[in-house]
Amino acid sequence: MSTFKRRDFLKLAGIGGVVFASRLSGFSFAAQSSPPEEFYFVQLSDTHWGFNDPKINPDAEGTLKKAVDIVNALEHQPDFIVFTGDLTHSTDDPKLRRTRLREFRDIVGHLKVKDVRFMPGEHDAALDNGEAYQEFFGQTHYTFDNKGIHFIALDNVSDPKAQLGTEQLKWLAADLQQLKPDAPIVVLTHRPLFELYPQWDWATRDGAEALSLLAAFKHVSVFYGHIHQQHHHQTGHIQHHAAKSLIFPLPAPGSAPKRAPIPWNESAPYQGMGLRSVAAEVQKPSYTLDEINLTPKQPS
DSSP: OOEEEHHHHHHHHTOOOEEEEESOOOOEEESSOOOTTEEEEEEEOOOOBTOOOTTTOTTTTTHHHHHHHHHHTOSSOOSOEEEESOOBOOOSOHHHHHHHHHHHHHHHTTOSOOOEEEEOOHHHHTTTTTHHHHHHHOOSSEEEEETTEEEEEOOOSSSTTSSOOHHHHHHHHHHHTTSOTTOEEEEEOSSOSSOSBGGGTBSOTTHHHHHHHHTTSSEEEEEEOSSSSOEEEEETTEEEEEOOBSSOOOOOTTSSSSOOOOOOOTTSTTTTBEEEEEEEETTTTEEEEEEEESSOOOOO
């Protein structure tokens, strides 16, 4: 049986440019069909539907729709899609908050893949403890399994104190008790669980408690959003990967006097904005992260 390498699969899928590989080795697909334990999913984050500032993003009403079109155009569709928070932009008006959540839901409803997972960000949930979010998307924290990997979605945004809280930590501990020490685990969060830069709210106040629970397991990776840029970090053996935003980039941690959106660059539109695919090889386990620009370069 002939095989072809991961880079060839990426060409078929319409994805290019591996930027990070987590414990990656020997990824290959069978020519006829991929083994059931190998799959990929797409992560999108920080769409901030409702944001309006032409100096920051003159196409604020178009970027989410562009992302939907990009994902739908992939020849090989992902097993599922996950949005890691800040689906909408914050508003004090409960009615407007619900309008934005509804509009967001309607736009992503055009995705070909119907297994779409959602998580709140602080812009969606911090002002009402996730009440409006739950009306449209259900639970703010949950688990699911896909082809041998256990996924855990944590909510570190509904509590305005930027924490998971005692009850959710108990829930996490109870869930983990059902798993074997070598079970492959992927954690999905909005804020980072570690203290990336607390001065800019880039941390979870009780994240260390969650990481302590997860540290008992050999194969744990965390995918999150919130910081509007790629960032890769490791706490012990746990790897953390931040995703770009679909609305505007933010400066690197501590590189600017304050946390503020990077203005739109007319000479390089959509710079610093995009989404990613994550290819999972369960047996290792390992993950390949492939960054997709919001507007892929056209062939010359």
